[in-house]
Amino acid sequence: MKAHRRERGRDATARGATYIFRLFVAGNESNSSQAKGNLARLCEEHLNGHFEIETVNVLRDAATAYKNNVLLTPTLILIKPPPKVTVVGNLSDNRQVLAALGLTGNGR
């Protein structure tokens, strides 16, 4: 099942689908800033411009965080393409983040 999901993710990148991310941060706190930087770099390297990042500052917009069941920041949610994936932390472990998003071995 897991392998199947990841396969779908890989297919999506191959077809050039746009990846839509929602990144929940706490203002400019250290880990949040790192997460923003790491996500931007990762998208540039692996998604060749086919991505959108919506950043939600939970200190200003807590309602969206609650709606998305976010308990900690930074939290990254891959909205599209499905399946929905949630990654918690500052996204510094590139390999694990790519694996979680199903992007391993898909540098464009």
Add this chain to the structure above:
Amino acid sequence: MSQRKRLVHRPKIRMKEAQALVHALKTHQVDAILGERHIMVVRLKQAEENLKKSRDQVRALATSLQSIRENERTVIARDIHDELGQKLTSLELGLSWLAQVTPKQRPVQEKIGSLSALVTTLIQSVQRISDALRPGVLEELGLVKTLKSEARAFKEHTGIPCLFETNMGKAKFDRPGSVAIFRIAQEALTNIARHADASRAMIALTTRNNDLILTVNDNGKGIAKKRVLSAHSLGIIGMRERALALDGLLSLRGSTGKGTTLTVRIPLSRVLIGRDSVS
């Protein structure tokens, strides 16, 4: 059962997500925790860095205090030795001259005899105090032989046999390290003499896994945990500070019938200059 089930299912997170949350918390990758009504901003990484900074400052302060204390002791020891020691020697020589020039005056001779004995005792006391303040033998003989001599002196002063064991051979220690270890052993022996009610004691200086280990134990009445942790146990606090200043750790265990064991573990790299042989 139904209530329990409801509680278990209340958080809307799956096991895998919970593990990710715990991992993020453990690795300090979290900035804020969202509660039902409040958002708590956490700065674990910063807090840890601040704590480390504070610990380093305390350690530096402890090192500096020990150094100041040792320097003061050195100055006092030198003053006592030079001022009192030399004047007492002059007094002894003067009494000896008096004895020579008044050979036939028996009462004077008797008085001179008792005064000479008193001066000899005073000179020994000055020597002992001066040595205790600044153990010259530590520089002359090195730490291992000084500890051996301290064990012997302990037996002479207290009547309690004290063994000394080592596998450090002719290891050479730097001055701050050897002073600290010697002072810890000295304080531990003083505690045994004062409080332990022991019939035997032992000092061991050994190496294990790149650490220097000093052990001082006795077979006395032990020490209560409360006393080990007490803010009034200044001797123990002093020993701990000395160990801490060398990135070391000190532990004290005691129980009735088994006595007390003090163990100090210090990284060898912090105290060793060279090691010619290990026997």
